[in-house]
Amino acid sequence: MNGPVPVEVLKQHLIDPEICIRCNTCEETCPVDAITHDENNYVVRADTCNGCMACISPCPTGAIDNWRDVLKVDAYAVDDQLTWDELPVQDDALAGQGTIGEAAPGVAGGASADVPEPVIAGSDFVRGSVVPPWSAAKPYVNLYNHKAPVQATVVGNYRLTDASTESDIHHIVLDFGKQPFPVLEGQSIGIIPPGTSSDGRAHHARQYSIASPRDGERPGYNNLALTVKRVTKDHQEQAVGGVCSNYLCDLKKGDVVNVMGPFGSTFLMPNHADSHLLMICTGTGAAPMRAMTEYRRRRRLKGATGKLMLFFGARTQGELPYFGPLLNLPKDFIDTNLAFSRTPGQAKRYVQDAMRERAADVAALLRHDHTYIYVCGLKGMEDGVLQVLQTIAGDAGLDWQALWQRMKTEGRLHLETY
Ligand code: A2P
Numbered sequence: 005m006n007g008p009v010p011v012e013v014l015k016q017h018l019i020d021p022e023i024c025i026r027c028n029t030c031e032e033t034c035p036v037d038a039i040t041h042d043e044n045n046y047v048v049r050a051d052t053c054n055g056c057m058a059c060i061s062p063c064p065t066g067a068i069d070n071w072r073d074v075l076k077v078d079a080y081a082v083d084d085q086l087t088w089d090e091l092p093v094q095d096d097a098l099a100g101q102g103t104i105g106e107a108a109p110g111v112a113g114g115a116s117a118d119v120p121e122p123v124i125a126g127s128d129f130v131r132g133s134v135v136p137p138w139s140a141a142k143p144y145v146n147l148y149n150h151k152a153p154v155q156a157t158v159v160g161n162y163r164l165t166d167a168s169t170e171s172d173i174h175h176i177v178l179d180f181g182k183q184p185f186p187v188l189e190g191q192s193i194g195i196i197p198p199g200t201s202s203d204g205r206a207h208h209a210r211q212y213s214i215a216s217p218r219d220g221e222r223p224g225y226n227n228l229a230l231t232v233k234r235v236t237k238d239h240q241e242q243a244v245g246g247v248c249s250n251y252l253c254d255l256k257k258g259d260v261v262n263v264m265g266p267f268g269s270t271f272l273m274p275n276h277a278d279s280h281l282l283m284i285c286t287g288t289g290a291a292p293m294r295a296m297t298e299y300r301r302r303r304r305l306k307g308a309t310g311k312l313m314l315f316f317g318a319r320t321q322g323e324l325p326y327f328g329p330l331l332n333l334p335k336d337f338i339d340t341n342l343a344f345s346r347t348p349g350q351a352k353r354y355v356q357d358a359m360r361e362r363a364a365d366v367a368a369l370l371r372h373d374h375t376y377i378y379v380c381g382l383k384g385m386e387d388g389v390l391q392v393l394q395t396i397a398g399d400a401g402l403d404w405q406a407l408w409q410r411m412k413t414e415g416r417l418h419l420e421t422y
Contacts, residue, residue, distance in 0.1 A: 012076040015102030017048045017055065021088050023149055024067035025194045025211045025267070028422065030059040033130060040082065044205070047085035055104030061134040064192060064211065064267035065146060073102030089205070131390065132419035133412050137274035137376055140415070141218070144186045145269055150209055153196055153262035156180050158255045159227060166322030172234040173288060173325045174253045175215070178261060179227040185263075187228055188218050189295035190271040190378070190418070194264030195230075197251040209264050210248035213291035213380065213420070217299035231291040231325055271378065271418045273299065279310045280375040282366065284355050284389050286317040289381025290325050292420070296378070297338060304337060312338040313362075313369060317355040317381070319346040339365070355385060356392040366393075367400035370407065376416045383421045 017038075019030070024046050031039040031046065038052035039059065046067075059068050072094055074080065080092070136143075148154040160177035187193075194209035201207055215221075216228040234253045235246025255261065273281065273296045281300070283293040293314060300308055318324035321344060330340055343358040344350065359366055369375045370393070379389050390408075397404040411417040 013073055013098055013101040013103070014050065014076040014079055015055075015104045016050050016072050016074050016079050017053045017104070018070045018072055018080065018085065018091055019046050019048060020067040020070045020091050021045045022067075022090050022151070023065045023146075025065055025209050025264070027064060027211050029062045029064065030068050033059045033062050042086050043201075044203075045086050045088060047082050049082055050079035050105065053105055058130055061270070062130070064269075065194075071102070073098040073100065130412065131386070132379075132417050133415045134270055135413070135415040136270045136272040137279070137415045139274045139276040139279070140272035141188055141275055143188045143191055143266065143269050143272060145191075145265070145267055147184070147186075147266065148264050150194075150196055150206075150262075150264055153264050154180060154183050154185060156185075156261050156263050158257055158259045158261060160229075160257065161253075161255050164231070164325040166320075169320065169322045171287075171319065171323040172236075172253060173323070174230075174232050174234070175325070176230045176232055176252055176255060177221050177227055178230070178263065179225065180263075181226065183226075185226060185228075185266070186218070187214050187216075187266045189214070189273050189299050190292045191266045191268040193228075193230075193266055195248055195252060196262040196264060197248045198262075199247075201247075207247055211267065212252075213288075213295075214266070215291035215294045217295050217302060219299075219302070223302065231288045231294070233288045270415065271380075271420050273378075274374070274376050276374070277307065277309050278374055280369055280372055281310070281312045282369050282375055282377045283313070284315045284359070284377070284379045284381075284385070286355065286381030286385055287323075288325065289379075289420070290316060292380050293378065294326055297333070301333070301337065310374070311369065313341070313365065314338055315341045315343065315355040315358050315362075317343040317345065317353075317358075317385070320344055321347070354388065356388040359389070359392045359396065363396045363399065366396050367402070370397055370400065370402060376418070377411065378418045378420075380420045381422075386419055386421045 035058055036052055036054055038049045070091055156178035159179045162175055164175050165171045165173045192211045192213045194211055196209045197207045212230045214228050215231045221227045221229040232249050232252045235249040238244045285293050321327055341358040343353040343355045345352045394404040397407055
């Protein structure tokens with residue numbers, strides 16, 4: 005006689021389309037390729053996700069940390085999830101009964117409890133830290149969302165890059181007036197562009213790093229700056245009009261912008277005085293480095309110590325945002341190294357090349373337990389920078405694998421590339 009077939013209830017991993025800012029962090033982090041996306045949503049394949057939780061901590065908004073108990077046979081399909089504007093409600097009859105999916109074949113792990121296991125900060129597939137520096141200030145996150153954004157007023161918008169160059173990068177200052185909007189260096193915000201896309205849906209928010217220190221673009225003011233590049237081409241060099249970047253770059257003083265956030269609780273700077281910052285960036289990836297540098301500059305007068313070393317890459321000098329102000333910073337305050345890839349008549353030079361040239365000084369920083377590394381900018385740079393760090397460490401007699409692991413777990417290696 006056949007017994008009753010057990011009904012399996014799955015704790016299905018879902019992404020909240022209302023909060024998600026489509027930053028791609030989860031898809032990049034997932035070690036089993038369970039996450040995919042289209043132009044509408046980021047979604048999780050129920051038959052692939054093994055509940056390893058690697059994606060949970062890096063997500064800047066928390067949109068990733070959503071679960072529904074469903075009959076396994078009724079698990080929400082990817083095609084359905086891609087059409088969602090909001091998450092489905094939990095069926096009360098199944099609530100609390102689900103277990104997280106089995107590990108996919110060949111993949112270690114697979115949590116099976118109701119309570120998700122915390123991600124292991126030093127796990128192999130996460131290349132950077134998923135914890136902040138121990139001395140970082142506590143950030144506020146998600147104070148405003150797309151349903152209840154905060155309105156900021158544009159108080160400044162000017163082009164940073166040389167008028168003769170193709171790169172149109174803007175410095176845009178937003179003022180929050182009397183509305184609370186506390187931020188830390190390294191955090192980001194979401195901008196909700198007005199209007200709808202061709203399918204009639206409201207545009208999604210886009211994420212931008214904050215370029216100002218915590219006490220304001222203008223010290224003591226409740227404002228912050230963004231560094232925004234006008235998107236005119238996609239990665240395949242095809243002409244596209246970036247919805248949000250064009251909206252932002254065209255803003256006039258007095259315009260009002262809908263803002264979400266703040267986001268981010270790991271890419272934060274240490275607050276202890278003798279901590280060193282090794283900052284590596286390209287293009288608009290300079291924004292968080294500018295915020296951290298300016299905070300240190302303001303604190304320096306109050307006795308902050310610790311070295312600042314910056315590697316900054318751009319196509320040409322005219323396309324490097326904040327070129328003038330950067331060079332005006334005192335040499336004994338920040339060790340600035342620029343790398344230009346398209347200066348006529350000169351060899352292509354990337355930040356990695358500049359780091360190699362300064363290997364002895366980079367190695368000295370790597371040896372120091374209070375060195376914090378920040379990488380922000382083009383995705384392609386991430387591999388190159390990790391490789392050159394490995395070479396520099398190896399040549400200096402350091403065990404890079406052990407050091408890398410330690411830096412990750414100690415919140416000392418922060419990667420934000422796109
Ligand atoms: P390239 O001239 O090869 O594009 P962008 O202006 O597109 O934001 O790029 C900023 C800088 O980053 C440019 O100098 C660009 O050089 C450089 N870059 C491109 N790919 C890499 C990479 N894989 N590693 C480091 N820098 C890179």
